[in-house]
Amino acid sequence: MSGVRAQQKEKTRRAIIDAAFSQLSAERSFSGLSLREVSREANIAPTSFYRHFKDMDELGLTMVDEGGLALRQLMRKARQRIADGGSIIRTSVETFMEFVQHHSNVFRLLLRERSGTSAAFRAAVNREIQHFIAELADYLEDYGKCSRELAVMEAEAMVTLVFNAGAEALDLPAAARKPLAERVINQLRLIAKGAAALKHDRRFSE
Amino acid sequence: MSGVRAQQKEKTRRAIIDAAFSQLSAERSFSGLSLREVSREANIAPTSFYRHFKDMDELGLTMVDEGGLALRQLMRKARQRIADGGSIIRTSVETFMEFVQHHSNVFRLLLRERSGTSAAFRAAVNREIQHFIAELADYLEDYGKCSRELAVMEAEAMVTLVFNAGAEALDLPAAARKPLAERVINQLRLIAKGAAALKHDRRFSE
């Protein structure tokens, strides 16, 4: 009972997932991949694909989950850096932009499927984004001492802007990404400033 | 020289464009359309398609241009309503959300191709969005009496948030869209407030 069988199966499963990720690019989205092509890249027969996923959609959802997980793990590290005395806004943005740079295909998947043609995909991506928003809102509520309502609104706006900046970065040469990061940092500061000003406004403290 | 020929050609061209727009949906993106299917819907032979567009990409770019134009025209009306005494933020957001509701397929096209697989498409959509940002920045610079730099940053953030809200609205039943509009209105106010607070900040007035 060494489980050599389950082990080999897992290996093939990984090969499929990796093959799919590696075929994503600026010019190729998930819906543009074919079962046959992914199988070819993974060195298995097309029909063997079904031993691991019931169809391409199931593979795609797995990839979204994995991508979201990877992103969340990275941001967890960012929070450590923040705890060690880094600026919250700058550290978060820079960590995020690093992720976009080094895992472009993962980010592309999340970005595109967020407005893709499958409701399940859209829901999965939004779930990942909501994780972000909730965590950031917790922080803002605690640190900024503002109402939950305001904190959530602020967090949503911030995450939206950061995500959008990541999307823009994809089309830019590496050299041109720094000013973009600085821009979004300033935009987040703008929001933080606005939230501070609004903190005691009656509309958001009832 | 009645031009009955050119007239008929234009009619067919329109039929193709309309057919393509009508086939877009939540479940179907532009890249999922086929030349044959569009031609079928437009009641022409597949090979006749080439009399009007050299390939599907050329059709798509035409659609992006048309969609962007329609959106800009609508927002021009919004500015009239503002001039007649409406709130700038509320009027703009509500006008935009009406567009999303009544021309979902047009908005979906812009939304998806912004992060799509064709660099030309992405550039075309971004061109449309830049129109928006520039116009809004003009207004903010004038009305808010702030620096160009701050105005552009503020406008970019606002347009990003509104666009994002439009995307979310697509997956919501019509009834649930009003709270979403209110939310984004509050987010824009947050930014406006932040910009006002930062207006005389040294960093943005040099």
Place this chain on the structure above:
DNA sequence: TTAATTTGCGTACACCTGTACGCTGAAAAA
């Protein structure tokens, strides 16, 4: 040992795709 599971492969089929080519009929130009 024998029997049952299960991963992976090869073949086969029906279906859809883009597009090359040549023809027709009607509008426009000569």
Place this chain on the structure above:
DNA sequence: TTTTTCAGCGTACAGGTGTACGCAAATTAA
């Protein structure tokens, strides 16, 4: 009038797709 132009059609082909089905080999269970 005769000639030219050109939108639109039908046929045809090569190439890609998803997936049903049955077989082989090897791990696991009895």
